[in-house]
Amino acid sequence: MDPKQQAIQFFKSVLKNVNPREFLPDVVQWNKESRVLSVYDEKFELNDDQKIYVIGTGKASPTMALAIEQILGPDLEKGFIIAPPGTETSPSKIEMMEGSHPLPDEDSENATKRLLSLIKEIPYDSIVINLLSGGTSALLCKPNDDLSIEDFQKTYKILLESGADIHEVNTVRKTLSDVKGGRLLSYFNDVTLLDLVISDVPNDELASIGSGPTTPQEISYDKAFKVLKKYMVWNDLPHEVRNHLADKMDAEAQNGRSLQTEDLRNHQQWIVSSASKVAHQTKEMLIQDGYKTTLIEPTWSGLVDEFEDHIMNQLEKKLKDNSGKKALIFFGESTVKVTGDGLGGRNQEIALRMAKQLKEFNQSIVFLSAGTDGIDGPTDMAGAVVDQNSYQDAKSNGIDPDQFIDNNNSYHFFEKAGGHIKTGPTGNNVMDIQLLLIEEG
Incomplete structure (x- = not known):
């Protein structure tokens, strides 16, 4: 299965397990x-x-x-x-x-x-x-x-x-x-x-x-x-x-x-x-699938810029371990100071930013960020998924990710480039969850 699709399937399994x-x-x-x-x-x-x-x-x-x-x-x-x-x-x-x-x-x-x-x-x-x-x-x-x-x-x-x-x-x-x-x-x-x-x-x-x-x-x-x-x-x-x-x-x-x-x-x-309970269940699920999994605690709360740095710091630490496929789990909610007039939510925003970060890597790395309520900000999407090729693939198709980042317009980026996660309202709400899946290589 395509790694991005696999990440989406993991997320949907999480939603099923935490249904009230x-x-x-x-x-x-x-x-x-x-x-x-x-x-x-x-x-x-x-x-x-x-x-x-x-x-x-x-x-x-x-x-x-x-x-x-x-x-x-x-x-x-x-x-x-x-x-x-x-x-x-x-x-x-x-x-x-x-x-x-x-x-x-x-x-x-x-x-x-x-x-x-x-x-x-x-x-x-x-x-x-x-x-x-x-x-x-x-x-x-x-x-x-x-x-x-x-x-x-x-x-x-x-x-x-x-x-x-x-x-x-x-x-x-x-x-x-x-x-x-x-x-x-x-x-x-x-x-x-x-x-x-x-x-x-x-x-x-x-x-x-x-x-x-x-x-x-x-x-x-x-x-x-x-x-x-x-x-x-x-x-x-x-x-x-x-x-x-x-x-x-x-x-x-x-x-x-x-x-x-x-x-x-x-x-x-x-x-x-709560998000903590869900994150621990997600960890067990990934371990059962063969991932060497690290749950990053405590719950994240802060600006999306700081969250982006936090994720990259944890990724760089994880990459020093060369044994097998690995996973990182983050959970919580970041806040976005909106300066543009685009459309999006905090999950699509961080996913788009991570697409830019991951373009520097040669191995397969997938990042997913989605809301457990199935609704990301004022949009009909739960979030988005990207990998190390997403940024350059978009550029090759005449889509400039940086313009969408500058305008807080993540929704329309993923609408054009692909990568949206749509579940519809889930009947649940335990904050957002982020997955980093690092394949062997």
């Missing part, structure tokens, strides 16, 4: 006779009057909801999830509405209103299973009262193109929302809330996954202002957003402390899948 419908039945179990709900080793005994509800937000919420419906069967009372646009599968009993991603819009806002309405209706003493995954930051959207959805959209776009990492982006986003940063907790009655979380952020920090809607945390307007100044985007924000933050900063200074959101009395959280 496959692993959630091992995490959550329901004993109808004894009325005991188990999450891992934790058991919750329900009396005859207690009901189980399900809510969810994020790219993985539809597949997670399908798994939970199968586990609970007719004992599921009611549910509602907010899914990404274009979701092809939907649960039968749990209601679903689509929001918008990567930027929120009226669909996200309307779906959030419906979710909040259901949450308020859930009776006291109920069990609520919350299915949370990446993408929630855009799908779960309720701007503060003095802000509009248009203000939100403009601010999100500025943040996503600023080069700020996910933690910095969320530091700002949660200051503008009535549901992020633990604020969603205030809408619940006195229930038992069980969060099942698929992590798409470095270090699996619950406060950052989906902007932490059900994770109590600090909300600091001063820290948000410092992030905006650091990336020199304060003056680019909508006027209403700057006024909102300025007023809140003044109040925060007068109070002498930042806001701390409060938890529910009965609330537990579990990370049921």
